[in-house]
Amino acid sequence: MKITIIAGARPNFIKIAPIIKAIQKKQSEGASLSFRLVHTGQHYDKNLSETFFEELNIPHPNANLEVKSGSQAQQTAAIMVAFEQELISNPCDLVLVVGDVNSTMACAIVAKKMNIKVTHVEAGIRSGDLSMPEEINRIVTDSITDYFFTTSTWAGENLLKYGAEPSTIHFVGNVMIDTLHQNLSRISAPNFWNEFQLEKGNYIILTLHRPSNVDEENSLIDLLKGIDQMVGNKKVIFPIHPRTKAILGEQNLSLKNILLVEPQGYLNFMYLIKNSFAVITDSGGISEETTVLGIPCFTLRTTTERPETIEIGTNHLIGTSIKNLEKIFSDFLKNGAKKAGIPALWDGKASDRIISILLEKYQKPQ
Numbered sequence: 001m002k003i004t005i006i007a008g009a010r011p012n013f014i015k016i017a018p019i020i021k022a023i024q025k026k027q028s029e030g031a032s033l034s035f036r037l038v039h040t041g042q043h044y045d046k047n048l049s050e051t052f053f054e055e056l057n058i059p060h061p062n063a064n065l066e067v068k069s070g071s072q073a074q075q076t077a078a079i080m081v082a083f084e085q086e087l088i089s090n091p092c093d094l095v096l097v098v099g100d101v102n103s104t105m106a107c108a109i110v111a112k113k114m115n116i117k118v119t120h121v122e123a124g125i126r127s128g129d130l131s132m133p134e135e136i137n138r139i140v141t142d143s144i145t146d147y148f149f150t151t152s153t154w155a156g157e158n159l160l161k162y163g164a165e166p167s168t169i170h171f172v173g174n175v176m177i178d179t180l181h182q183n184l185s186r187i188s189a190p191n192f193w194n195e196f197q198l199e200k201g202n203y204i205i206l207t208l209h210r211p212s213n214v215d216e217e218n219s220l221i222d223l224l225k226g227i228d229q230m231v232g233n234k235k236v237i238f239p240i241h242p243r244t245k246a247i248l249g250e251q252n253l254s255l256k257n258i259l260l261v262e263p264q265g266y267l268n269f270m271y272l273i274k275n276s277f278a279v280i281t282d283s284g285g286i287s288e289e290t291t292v293l294g295i296p297c298f299t300l301r302t303t304t305e306r307p308e309t310i311e312i313g314t315n316h317l318i319g320t321s322i323k324n325l326e327k328i329f330s331d332f333l334k335n336g337a338k339k340a341g342i343p344a345l346w347d348g349k350a351s352d353r354i355i356s357i358l359l360e361k362y363q364k365p366q
């Protein structure tokens with residue numbers, strides 16, 4: 001079986017790393033299986049791309065489509081045009097896409113139109129919010145996916161509602177958590193740990209990159225000033241995403257607690273998360289990682305496509321108003337963290353399950 005694996009953006013790199021390891025394990029056991037890794041070039045900053053390949057030992061991509069930035073349509077179209085050529089030159093049995101970025105949807109469409117089977121890892125999650133580009137990517141991708149791999153039974157139910165064939169939906173767990181399990185013993189403190197005099201359990205991590213929080217400059221500044229006030233004397237480490245940095249520019253916001261740093265590599269970032277007091281974020285992936293690590297997480301969004309992080313895990317859905325964050329954060333300071341657990345099958349073995357199922361169920365007879 002020849003698989004083409006697609007990765008385009010930071011969360012994709014974290015998700016494909018364990019899938020490639022699972023393939024390599026099967027190869028070493030003699031399975032008839034090969035893969036070709038295609039980087040679409042959607043994220044191209046060293047901090048968001050190359051660092052992850054190095055730290056997570058992801059093989060050098062076989063092809064880089066180098067699409068870079070653009071509007072939603074420009075980027076999607078550029079990926080489709082380049083990927084069609086890639087697939088003509090390098091045919092395969094199956095295209096495997098992960099997550100919900102533009103590369104996920106664009107490559108799924110191209111593959112399906114070339115009669116190649118599409119596999120979607122992290123299928124079926126839904127926020128219900130069509131103003132998010134990711135939600136459109138999820139719906140379109142799942143509408144043409146042949147084999148679905150899901151992180152929760154809830155995601156499977158969404159797929160059934162959309163008419164997916166039940167026997168093609170496989171609840172396998174969470175590949176992002178596979179990466180976490182595989183790398184926990186390797187995480188390390190960033191260089192600024194001593195410089196900022198950080199202490200375990202006594203600082204907060206902040207990440208913001210969703211258009212709803214960062215695209216309007218004044219509300220972004222109000223949000224940052226509000227958080228700066230709210231945290232008392234706790235330091236807040238804010239690895240600033242290039243999108244957010246571009247909006248803020250070089251202006252001095254006179255923040256007393258929030259410390260801006262570059263986007264972190266995976267190993268430093270997970271060290272920071274694991275040892276933090278709490279996390280404030282608008283990232284989906286981080287709400288999964290904090291759930292597994294037992295770190296309280298406050299999500300600055302009005303919806304989530306990962307309800308298990310709230311119903312079972314450590315996540316709180318805040319909305320985007322600083323007032324609500326202040327209220328829920330002060331309840332947390334008063335009453336302590338809520339009781340939380342880890343969702344079923346988030347055990348570090350999802351990628352092995354995916355590759356076993358692909359080989360056992362979907363490999364064409366030789």
Ligand code: UDP
Nearest residue numbers: 010011239263264265266269283284285286
């Ligand atoms: N991440 C990282 N360094 C950072 C910020 C995030 O390694 O400075 C990792 C984080 O652990 C998570 C992933 O990037 O696994 C999430 O990416 P992002 O927030 O960009 O995407 P989302 O999850 O919102 O799709």
